[in-house]
């Protein structure tokens with residue numbers, strides 16, 4: 001995942017406030033949270049910053065396969081062990097007698113399930129990383145032995 005410092009280093013660092021933020025660092029933070037767009041920084045579109053703009057665009061481009069939570073499942077790495085399925089706290093809360101104990105899901109509110117030997121994500125709006133709570137849950141990542149789950 002792109003870091004605040006990576007974004008900051010590529011900005012013009014003029015602290016000119018044209019973007020409506022007090023500093024370039026504050027703007028970098030808004031970029032990271034999705035509250036600001038690169039287009040809000042006019043100096044960035046001057047020719048001397050063309051290369052930095054290109055790098056920023058590529059860092060902030062939506063990643064192919066990412067869900068609305070930023071969840072990506074690398075199918076080529078997943079071997080369907082189900083660790084993430086039984087560990088996901090949303091699965092546990094919504095389907096305690098099905099997905100949470102390694103059985104076929106009995107609720108359509110689960111997020112992670114194994115289908116044809118590979119995990120798939122549905123109902124990602126239920127993921128703890130979304131919504132008002134925005135809890136930085138990483139249970140599915142840390143329980144995966146093959147690093148098949150990533151958030152971007």
Ligand code: SF4
Nearest residue numbers: 016017019024027041
């Ligand atoms: S407009 Fe660009 S250069 Fe100026 S403060 Fe904002 S981020 Fe920095």
Ligand code: SF4
Nearest residue numbers: 088127128137139140
């Ligand atoms: S981040 Fe947490 S809530 Fe979201 S899918 Fe992974 S384990 Fe479930």
Ligand code: SF4
Nearest residue numbers: 078079081082084144
């Ligand atoms: S823990 Fe990893 S390998 Fe196992 S089912 Fe989940 S994503 Fe696939």
